[in-house]
Amino acid sequence: MTITQLHYVLAVAEHQNFTKAAQKVFVTQPTLSMQIQKLEDELDVLIFDRSKKPIELTETGKKIVQQARNIVNESDRIQDIVDQQKGFVGGLFRLGVIPTIMPTLLPMFLKAFIKKYPKVKLKIEELHTEAIIEKLQDGHLDAAIAATPLEIPNIKEQPLYYEPFVGYIPEGHRLNGKIKLEVEDLDLDDILLLEDGHCFKDGILNICKSTKAASDDHFQLESGSFETLIKLANEDLGMTLLPYLHTLELKDQEKKNLRMFKEPSPAREVSLIYNKSELKMQIIEALRATIAGVVKGAITFQNVKIISPLPKK
Structure with a gap:
């Protein structure tokens, strides 16, 4: 049994196809098939049910894949130990970022990070x-930037900053005259929301302390972007809530429609999250330090109330 064979098994388990798996691990399909067959012969079990289309794991195969993933991760740790010992910060690093953070945070830190860590x-x-x-x-991502807390046992969370929710209240709206918003002012039927799948939407629902949808006879609209929500609000179709960093790039005329909440302001916690195996920690720490350095000047809020990104049951 070899680490290479386990890599091949994981590739087939992911793609459910020998040809696609071979392309993923940069070998020919016959080579990959032969090595997996060799492993099955050695173990005297079938890992894959080849009669199914797409290919499926056998019950024993499911347990083997789970253990194979652990072994491959641990083998990666050896190189990680060497890199850390040498102080090397480099190599491939796969980072996930949620859509409501990507357009504002990425331009703030990416150029500085690439310049400081070119490897x-x-x-x-x-x-x-x-x-x-x-x-x-x-194991398909090394780390991610997301709203927390997520309460996932195998995932560690390292808070980066706390980002307040900001009201966008167009002229003519019932709340436009308020200097500071209060949570009690919000009416779920009156808020333009992001579509399902965005944890920012779940945060808004949690602020309103309600997950029930608007009544059928009331206008309700969801969108995939904050830009669309702002345009709809400008057409007097309702108000919306925005993450603070997104408000920094608004036009001066639009900034007049922004309203902060009374303290403690409802806010989301934005964290760097990663697997508890803690691989590539030298790069994770470099990311954390870079982001903390650029965000420190933009986010200075302390008296906030963290809103969960998890949908209420």
Whole structure:
């Protein structure tokens, strides 16, 4: 049994296809098939049910894949130990970022990070929280930036900053005259929301202390972007809530419609999250330090109330 064979098994388990798996690990399909067959012969079990389309794991195969993932992770740790001992900060690093953080935070730190750590090859994916958790647990991401707390046993969270929710109240709206918003002012039927899948939407629902949808006879609209929500609010179709960093890039005219909440302000906790195996910690720490350095000047709020990104049951 070899580490290479286990890599091949994990690739087939992921892609459920020998040809695609071979392309993923950069070998020919016959080579990959032969090595997996050799492993099955050695163990005297079938790992894959080849009669199914797509290929499926056998019951024993499922247990083997779970253990194979642990072994491959531990083998990666050896190189990680050597890199840390040498003080080397480099290599491929796969980072996931949720959509409501990506457009504002990434431009703030990416250039500085690349300049300081040129040997790190960052592969960044924009993913919803659910996909991030799955990829972290499967070893397909090294770390991610997401709203927390997530309360996932195998995932560690390192808070980066606390970002307040800010009201966007257009002229003519019932709340436009208020200097500071209060949570009690909010009416779920009156708020333009992001579509399902965004944890920022779940945060808003949690602020309102309600998960019930608006009544059928009331206008309700959800969108995939804050820009669309702002445009709809400007057309007097309701108000919306924005993350603080997103408000910094608004036009001066639009900034007049912003309203902060009375303290403690409802806010989201933004964290660097990673698997408890703690691989590539030297790069994770470099990311944390870089982000903390650039965000420190933009986010200075302390008296906040953290809103959970988890949907209420």
